[in-house]
Amino acid sequence: MNSDQLWEKVLAREESTNGLVYAVCTTGVFCRPSCPSRRPRRENVTFFADAAAAQRAGFRPCRRCRPDSSPPDLNFERVVLACSAQLLAGGTLSVTKLANVARTSERQLHRAFDEVVATTPRAFASAVRVGRARAALRGARRVVDAIYAADFASSRGFYETVGPTLGMAPDAYRRGGADHVLRYTVVDTVAGPAVIAASDAGLCAVHLGVADSAAIARLSNEFPRARVERADEELAGAALAVASLAHGRDAGRELPLDVSATAFQARVWAALRRIPAGETRSYTDVAREIGEPRAARAVARACATNRLALVVPCHRVVRANGQLGGYRWGPELKSALLEAESAECELEARGSVQARRAQVSTPVPDVSHQGHEEEQP
Template sequence: MNANAEPAVLSSRRAGPLQDKLERARRLLDEGEPTLLELAVQVGLSASHLQRRFRARYGLSPAEYLAQRKLGALKGALREGRDVSAALYEAGYGSPSRVYEDGAARLGMTPARYRAGGAGERIRWSLVDTALGTALVATTERGICAIELGGDAAALEAKLRAEFPRATLERVDAGRDDYLAPRLRAVAEALAGKRAQVPVDLIGTAFQKKVWDALMRIPRGQTRSYAEIAREIGRPQATRAVARACAANRVAIVVPCHRVVRGDGSLGGYRWGLPLKQRVLESERAA
């Protein structure tokens, strides 16, 4: 649920005072950065009760609401063309490293490149039939920046344009480009479970890149938990941020976020759908 959405009216007679307290908590988050305990004291609820009821009402925890508000302010300032450093501090990030490393920010690229919207980048892309269905493969001069899976070519193109709205995008017919053609073949081989060298250009925050690099070190046929990846990159408390970085991965299969599961072994989420995640994992284990 969007933090700015109009909250539903509660029907209980006791809902009025509680509703007022939750609304006050939301206003305090809009005005500053109180901790959960500070917020609980100010509105007269226990921290655990506030956490539970705030999430039930707004669909976000107080911390997630605050992170969303700060990110929204940062994005707005960057779209207006504000200086990156000024935008960071005005949005409430204590230092530039906070937005570069905080998985909750999820800009998908550094603030400077987000601000540019991909401006100056030339991205060539094509569609290729693979063992996993139709794939859109997009590449910069440095390597592949996106592999999207799906059956609808128009939807795949729309995703790419949404990711890089100011880049120069050029569709190339499969096999008609000396640079793109071998990369299409490599992607098709990788998606078929074959070993292939696929050069990538991973555009993301510093934290996201650490996670994605760790994913590419997971051997085929094996999995790691989000907590294990967090420990591997030296951020043991950042399990949720690792999960968000996996969700932000644009390069299907080649950056193997499908090899990351929950601590209990269940699949967790997957950008391209859990049936595909299970299918790929089973195929890798069998091989």
């Protein structure tokens, strides 16, 4: 193919060009032909068969079209392959083995996990083992039997990784949470139905986008012998707060919470609750906020284990590059929630401008915002 034909592909912003990139000598940057940026002048362009060749010639990859990263669908496939293998193996495969299964390098596998599921291969393996441990715990005669059945080398490791996910002491979980009554209600929100569950101590789960029947199944599965009771009236206040939260309004700070967490998760979740509606933070921002500037990945994991959608607003944490990042209840919901919040904030801002204008003409103090400030913890 001659360079005129290649140039045609650039002008046409062609999608599939087999790795072909073009470099611009005036900017030192190279792009995919499909890059949405402005077309350079023909005489400043050099073509390369792939990104590696362009990089060897001293060009930098463009930040918009990311010509140096592999297409996301390829990464998706790698992650699906790796996750399936890991599930089959019960979370025991090393990252090296996983990379072999996914036919890629360990480094690329890490990037793929980060891009597709916003976690690491190790964190995924650990989640699989936690799932196994919980299942083992349910039928076990003693907690220690479950620890061995799930391949935990020490009970300390078990208590540290599995314990915080149970919502109760491991032995109570083993007995099926028989002493617990779980009350729940379902409320319609702008983000679809939300299932709200509370123990005697407080709110213990808010799940989005689950139908009523699936919600009961989920709760019964988590707490097999807990009595799961519908309690619409009792939880009406909480339901209202959750619905307002979904609408982008600050509410629900006063709701008592019943969540067990590691010290780290607790710090992350507390930091998330301080992010105002309508704003977002990156995982790194949150890591800095809690005084662990290098723990961005651990922050992402803590977000992924959040059980209290909206109440602990993990949807307000996005990637530093502006991408949405993962969300336990689905990325579509995450973006819908963020949109609702920014729209609500805009309305509020306009409302307060109008209120200020109104104040100029009629000097009546605006009391509607005073209570709001007192709500801050």
